[in-house]
Amino acid sequence: MAAPSDAPRRARRGDVASAPRTAAVWEVVSRTAAALQRAQPDADAPLTVLDVGGGTGGLAVPLASLGHHVTVVDPSPDALAALARRAEEAGVVGRITAVQADAAQLAQVVGPGSVDLVCCHGVLEYVDEPAEAVGAVADVLRDGGAASLLVAQRLAVVLARALAGRFAEAVHALDDPAGRWGMADPLPRRFDATDVIALAEAAGLSTSSDLAVVHGVRLFSDLVPEALVDSEDARTALLDLERQAGDHPDHPELASLAAQLHVVAVREPR
Numbered sequence: 191m192a193a194p195s196d197a198p199r200r201a202r203r204g205d206v207a208s209a210p211r212t213a214a215v216w217e218v219v220s221r222t223a224a225a226l227q228r229a230q231p232d233a234d235a236p237l238t239v240l241d242v243g244g245g246t247g248g249l250a251v252p253l254a255s256l257g258h259h260v261t262v263v264d265p266s267p268d269a270l271a272a273l274a275r276r277a278e279e280a281g282v283v284g285r286i287t288a289v290q291a292d293a294a295q296l297a298q299v300v301g302p303g304s305v306d307l308v309c310c311h312g313v314l315e316y317v318d319e320p321a322e323a324v325g326a327v328a329d330v331l332r333d334g335g336a337a338s339l340l341v342a343q344r345l346a347v348v349l350a351r352a353l354a355g356r357f358a359e360a361v362h363a364l365d366d367p368a369g370r371w372g373m374a375d376p377l378p379r380r381f382d383a384t385d386v387i388a389l390a391e392a393a394g395l396s397t398s399s400d401l402a403v404v405h406g407v408r409l410f411s412d413l414v415p416e417a418l419v420d421s422e423d424a425r426t427a428l429l430d431l432e433r434q435a436g437d438h439p440d441h442p443e444l445a446s447l448a449a450q451l452h453v454v455a456v457r458e459p460r
Contacts, residue, residue, distance in 0.1 A: 214429070214436055219253070242310040245262075245266065246269050247262065261286075263295070265290060303333070311338065314379070315342050331395075339455065341386055343383070369382075387453065407448050409448040
């Protein structure tokens, strides 16, 4: 049994705002939400947020805790049950709506042009048609609204398989159109940055507006042994390194090696 003093440490590590694997994404999402809220006629009014594939509420509950109204769309009833428990614990039940559906059914869940912010994290890897899914996300956004897209990247798995001594799998991932390392790869698809930007722009989303962001996530967190980050100081230092490397102005190439790519794109006026 862990010593009582370990409990706060574990809680901090699991917090979306402080864990190295999630903090950089949360910083961008929360900053985007704040900017969208300031741009409204009533800056105190909550945003309407849609979390596609939001599962157990890792983003939805923190966003609801900021006062926003969040609809979580997920095909898993078990995930949505866990979301309900987490929302109740956080005291945000009234600000979260759970809908069992998938990305292809967004138009049936919310009306076109009715959402301020859509989070679509870890979804495009699994859908049958990523272009259709991004198009559906763009359709439900209000003009000037933002889509937060988080996807797995190809080059990260090439590097990871090579470091594991699985050189043939690294070569396979490098050449495979879907970025998979082999038939046993559990992930159906990975992306390059150019793929995601092209999908967003084809759907009418801008990746060059003032609110847009393109940065790498988890460049080091998946490679550093757990034993090396088993202290608050080490986690803070790792998180700072992730922040700096994810969108370093002098070394943009680093972002392509990150496990994930995070793109915030803005809905162009129709």
